[in-house]
Amino acid sequence: MLANISEKSYAAEARYTNFYAGGDIAWSADGQHFYCLNGAVVNQVDVQTSQILQSFGATPSSAENKRPPELENIDVEEDTITCFGLSQEHLVTAHRSGLLRLWQLATGKLVKLWKAQHKGPVIRVEFSPCGRLICTSGGADATLRLWDYSNNSCLGALKDFPGPAWLLVFHPNVLRKEIYAGGSDNTVYAWNYETKTLRHKMRGHLSQITGLSFKSNASDCDEVVTVSRDKVLIVWQLQEQLESKQLKVLPLYDELEGVAYVDEGSQIIVASGPGKLQQVNVKTWKIRDLLSQSDFQISRLLHCSELKQLALVTTEQNILVYDSESLAAVKQLVGYNDEILDMCFMGDNDRYLAVATNSKHFKLYDTEHDMNCQLIVGHSDTVMSLAASQNLLISVGKDCSVRLWRLQHDKDCSLEALTQQANCHTSTIGCVAMTHNGATGFASVSQDGSMKVWQLARAKEDRNSYSFNLRYAALCHDKEVNCVAYAPNNKLLATASQDKTAKIWLAESNSLQGVLRGHTRGVWSVRFSPVDQVVLTSSSDCTLRLWSIGSFACIKRFDQECTILRAEFLDHGKFILSAASDGLLKLWNIKTNTCLQSLDEHSDRVWALAVSGRSNRFFYTGGADSKLIRFGDVTQATRNEALDQRQATLEQEQTLHSLLHAQKQLHKAFVLALNLDKPKASFDIINHFVRQRDEPGLRQLVDQLNVDQRVALLQHVKAWTTNSRHSQVGNLILKHLIGDALQDPKARFYNNGNMVEVLTPYVQRHFKRVTELNKELAFLEFIVKCM
Numbered sequence: 001m002l003a004n005i006s007e008k009s010y011a012a013e014a015r016y017t018n019f020y021a022g023g024d025i026a027w028s029a030d031g032q033h034f035y036c037l038n039g040a041v042v043n044q045v046d047v048q049t050s051q052i053l054q055s056f057g058a059t060p061s062s063a064e065n066k067r068p069p070e071l072e073n074i075d076v077e078e079d080t081i082t083c084f085g086l087s088q089e090h091l092v093t094a095h096r097s098g099l100l101r102l103w104q105l106a107t108g109k110l111v112k113l114w115k116a117q118h119k120g121p122v123i124r125v126e127f128s129p130c131g132r133l134i135c136t137s138g139g140a141d142a143t144l145r146l147w148d149y150s151n152n153s154c155l156g157a158l159k160d161f162p163g164p165a166w167l168l169v170f171h172p173n174v175l176r177k178e179i180y181a182g183g184s185d186n187t188v189y190a191w192n193y194e195t196k197t198l199r200h201k202m203r204g205h206l207s208q209i210t211g212l213s214f215k216s217n218a219s220d221c222d223e224v225v226t227v228s229r230d231k232v233l234i235v236w237q238l239q240e241q242l243e244s245k246q247l248k249v250l251p252l253y254d255e256l257e258g259v260a261y262v263d264e265g266s267q268i269i270v271a272s273g274p275g276k277l278q279q280v281n282v283k284t285w286k287i288r289d290l291l292s293q294s295d296f297q298i299s300r301l302l303h304c305s306e307l308k309q310l311a312l313v314t315t316e317q318n319i320l321v322y323d324s325e326s327l328a329a330v331k332q333l334v335g336y337n338d339e340i341l342d343m344c345f346m347g348d349n350d351r352y353l354a355v356a357t358n359s360k361h362f363k364l365y366d367t368e369h370d371m372n373c374q375l376i377v378g379h380s381d382t383v384m385s386l387a388a389s390q391n392l393l394i395s396v397g398k399d400c401s402v403r404l405w406r407l408q409h410d411k412d413c414s415l416e417a418l419t420q421q422a423n424c425h426t427s428t429i430g431c432v433a434m435t436h437n438g439a440t441g442f443a444s445v446s447q448d449g450s451m452k453v454w455q456l457a458r459a460k461e462d463r464n465s466y467s468f469n470l471r472y473a474a475l476c477h478d479k480e481v482n483c484v485a486y487a488p489n490n491k492l493l494a495t496a497s498q499d500k501t502a503k504i505w506l507a508e509s510n511s512l513q514g515v516l517r518g519h520t521r522g523v524w525s526v527r528f529s530p531v532d533q534v535v536l537t538s539s540s541d542c543t544l545r546l547w548s549i550g551s552f553a554c555i556k557r558f559d560q561e562c563t564i565l566r567a568e569f570l571d572h573g574k575f576i577l578s579a580a581s582d583g584l585l586k587l588w589n590i591k592t593n594t595c596l597q598s599l600d601e602h603s604d605r606v607w608a609l610a611v612s613g614r615s616n617r618f619f620y621t622g623g624a625d626s627k628l629i630r631f632g633d634v635t636q637a638t639r640n641e642a643l644d645q646r647q648a649t650l651e652q653e654q655t656l657h658s659l660l661h662a663q664k665q666l667h668k669a670f671v672l673a674l675n676l677d678k679p680k681a682s683f684d685i686i687n688h689f690v691r692q693r694d695e696p697g698l699r700q701l702v703d704q705l706n707v708d709q710r711v712a713l714l715q716h717v718k719a720w721t722t723n724s725r726h727s728q729v730g731n732l733i734l735k736h737l738i739g740d741a742l743q744d745p746k747a748r749f750y751n752n753g754n755m756v757e758v759l760t761p762y763v764q765r766h767f768k769r770v771t772e773l774n775k776e777l778a779f780l781e782f783i784v785k786c787m
Helices: 635-662 666-675 679-691 695-703 707-721 724-743 747-751 755-786
Strands: 010-016 025-027 033-038 041-046 052-057 081-086 090-095 099-104 110-115 122-127 133-138 144-148 153-158 167-170 178-182 187-192 197-203 209-214 223-228 232-237 245-251 256-262 267-272 276-281 287-292 298-304 309-314 318-323 329-334 340-346 352-357 362-366 372-376 383-389 392-397 402-407 415-421 429-434 441-446 450-458 466-475 481-486 492-497 501-506 512-517 523-528 534-539 543-548 554-559 564-570 575-580 584-589 594-600 606-611 618-623 628-633
Touching: 010 594, 025 081, 025 298, 033 081, 041 081, 052 090, 081 122, 090 122, 122 167, 133 167, 144 178, 167 209, 178 209, 223 256, 232 256, 232 267, 267 298, 329 372, 340 392, 340 618, 352 383, 352 392, 352 606, 392 429, 402 466, 415 466, 441 466, 441 481, 450 481, 450 492, 492 523, 501 523, 501 534, 534 564, 543 564, 564 606, 575 606, 575 618, 635 666, 635 679, 666 679, 666 695, 666 707, 679 695, 679 707, 679 724, 695 724, 707 724, 707 755, 724 755
Parallel strands: 209 256, 256 298, 340 383, 340 606, 383 429, 429 481, 481 523, 523 564
Antiparallel strands: 010 628, 025 033, 033 041, 041 052, 081 090, 090 099, 099 110, 122 133, 133 144, 144 153, 167 178, 178 187, 187 197, 209 223, 223 232, 232 245, 256 267, 267 276, 276 287, 298 309, 309 318, 318 329, 340 352, 352 362, 362 372, 383 392, 392 402, 402 415, 429 441, 441 450, 450 466, 481 492, 492 501, 501 512, 523 534, 534 543, 543 554, 564 575, 575 584, 584 594, 606 618, 618 628
């Protein structure tokens, strides 16, 4: 039994989930963490590892979220967060219900909760530079409210502007006591929040103001820059009079999304929606293009003055971190993956993981360096499938194009485009496979039922130049082709289709070798065994099948509960890993046809599996729940743990046997018998007290037990009462346990697994038997007296 338990075992080592779904995002002052809004929570994300450290939101442990038992099965809508604000020590979240929650960053605990007093939800919230005041902007009442949370008071409301205010910024110097808000009339208003007087008006933009930045943190800083979606940057000089002076107006011809002063106020960095990053010299007002990413739509610009870094937030919830001086890419974080469609390993020792999501950009992760991510741009529509061989990678997708990439050796986690070919198929290319042991060719299949085999070649003049040419094309299936795979020797090809069949082909020509018939629904994936002449298929009929290449007959079948979308061989063909539409992963032993392990980490369909071919020690999974999870081989650790547990059990059994033999320390022996689940031993101990007529000792024996031990004793009583010879002892213990339970109303745990209902028939049968015995004894006594 021990061998079966530890035969093969995997466990989740790391989970990479969505942490940003759009909306507010903030960067900590030290540059180590991003705070990202994700529905009903705000996630604190480590910049280096991209892992969620903690989440702030409506926690189930908080008092206001405890629900009565009668409401447990009723679905209640989440109180989503509309916006949040960040200070050095606290984070405040504004909820759709109108509540404001104040959280402590260090502990993650809820500190305060109060009503925002706005009409409609709060759309902006901001901390003052000192961190003691909070300003909120209402979405419907065109009002700013100032809160002193330490004294539980509202300091006042600012109403002298047309709202709502989507832009809310405090002056960075504490002594200025000014707050700036962008109104719906595209004008920036500035108040002294201590005297509640309007100090400045900055009127000049024609569209929504998206960014505002101060030249310095000094108290005499009177220079402000604003940008808007009217494609204009304006630098303002704050004056004593109400209307501020425009120092410079620069048209930039793109909708602007963010602005920041850098290099101690000597340069202005501007981010525009189409993906441009521009630098403006404050002295000469010359504009220089720093970055032009036409494939990204930028929604926000963040600046960390301590690390001198910039962060661009895209509309696809990706966060791109750059050095503000050299503009070198420092880090890329993926906030929202959407559905993960396919993935594969590449590089030396399977260092890199290429991941295709429901996007025209696919991701390249460096698994050895904190899953550092690089977005690979090139396709014009969703990337559907990836295939790699050593340092080369093929990507295909809905744009019907095939693109060839290669790892750059001089840069970590970077791909260079080698060649591409458009209109390779007439419909979406659903899968691609490369040859093993060196990339000499690849095969692609499409939704139109066709398969094309391509020859990959290097140019003789330039060994860094690659090209691929079509070797042959074939209409291989009547319906959509889901998968294609090469045999380990590259001589055979296998295809799987929605027409309920899989087919084996000669790779050199379009000669059909055999058809694998037997599935009753569409076949999703097909794989060749790395060691045996068998083929593995998975289907919508909830089965895995192994087929012989020689006879094309089904030799083994494995049944699962729902559609199996992917299947891979593990550990040199000894095991099978299957991924189903319910998110469940199963590990199968081919030799014994048994399921060794079920891994329940995903909550939706698992589309992608990537097994490390170099070591077979780990694999990655991804699916429709946007989770990317790494599983590691813990077979040895599980085996060692089982051996240690077995050793401890043997030692306890030996101790129990010694105590019973010596008839000493029976209280300790009784606890050991319960822990080891030995009903015979526990019965002998209690029977010893019964024979001695030691009622106080028996009572003390039961009273020393904790809750878990009492439940275990009830299980033993259930085993005893099935035999009439043990019924006296069983009923005696039952009397003590049920008596204690009746005195303690909280002791409902005694009825674990309907224990009372199970025991009642046996107790009634024993009671009836004892009653009949009493009758017979009474008759016998009557007969004796009459003689």
